[in-house]
Amino acid sequence: SSTREAIEELWGAKVVDFFGLSDIYGACAAMCEAKDGLHIVEDQILVETVDPATGEVLEPGSQGELVYTTLCKKARPMIRFRTGDIGYVSNETCECGRTLGRIHIQGRKDEMFIVGAVNVFPTDVEYVVRAEKGLTGEYSIRVYTENFTTRYEVSVERAQGSEEAFDAVAKRVEEALKAHTGVRPAKVLVYDAGKLGTSSEHKASRFVDERTK
Structure with missing residues (x-):
């Protein structure tokens, strides 16, 4: 990985x-x-x-x-x-x-989500985020239901000292996720290094499931 x-x-x-x-x-x-x-x-x-x-x-x-x-x-x-x-x-x-x-x-059965008939795991997102340059490697995933359809958005951190525009980072990560998983995220949110808060937790909670049961 x-x-x-x-x-x-x-x-x-x-x-x-x-x-x-x-x-x-x-x-x-x-x-x-x-x-x-x-x-x-x-x-x-x-x-x-x-x-x-x-x-x-x-x-x-x-x-x-x-x-x-x-x-x-x-x-x-x-x-x-x-x-x-x-x-x-x-x-x-x-x-x-x-x-x-x-x-x-x-991946884990309880964290797998299906988007457009494609099985997606948090490990798929992790692979992309940690392979892409200019990121800290920290991330979080929100899965939710909109109009009876499962969607997902990904939050990432721009690396310390990076001057790449937030929009450019989001677009790059979005395309990489589409290429690796086969499905495009609904949104990619970009934060400055340390702003996500996942790196400070002993066991970071990176997966938020808000799907309608």
């Missing part, structure tokens, strides 16, 4: 993702040097995807909610433990040569 790449650039270190669930097995999957998904600890857990609404098991490679089954636990086994994570499992041999399956997590 662009966040991982930003950390690598800042620290000059190799950064990889690691995934674990204490309910399941602790260490469940980890990223290799190819950085194309996270290799599953397949001798300990089985990972599948299910339809988030019905729980129906989907074909390998299909996008759905990731569920985990323990293979070795005796005291407290888990069968298709639901995580709320949306993603898919790939079983092709990795570029690194390993044949272990890989999970690709795209």
Whole structure:
């Protein structure tokens, strides 16, 4: 992700993702040097995807909610433990040569929103905001209903010392979001560095859901 790449650039270190669930097995999957998904600890857990609404098991490679089954636990086994994570499992041999399956997590089920028949996750917005130059990397998303249609707006911060016009920043981010997600935001709001308030929180709340239930 662009966040991982930003950390690598800042620290000059190799950064990889690691995934674990204490309910399941602790260490469940980890990223290799190819950085194309996270290799599953397949001798300990089985990972599948299910339809988030019905729980129906989907074909390998299909996008759905990731569920985990323990293979070795005796005291407290888990069968298709639901995580709320949306993603898919790939079983092709990795570029690194390993044949272990890989999970690709795209976002949280409770934060996914659909705009014009396109599934959008906050991680999609994060990728764009942190890849674009001239921004602090801080952002927030507001999802709302207007005329029975789901819309979203994104707020970003212009980098400290940037002299790029607010309108120009908004237009650039809007086009980048359209290119990456396939749907254009209703609005992009631009603030000066530090004005969003997300960087001061221990765990920033970047997603505001105002959709009509």
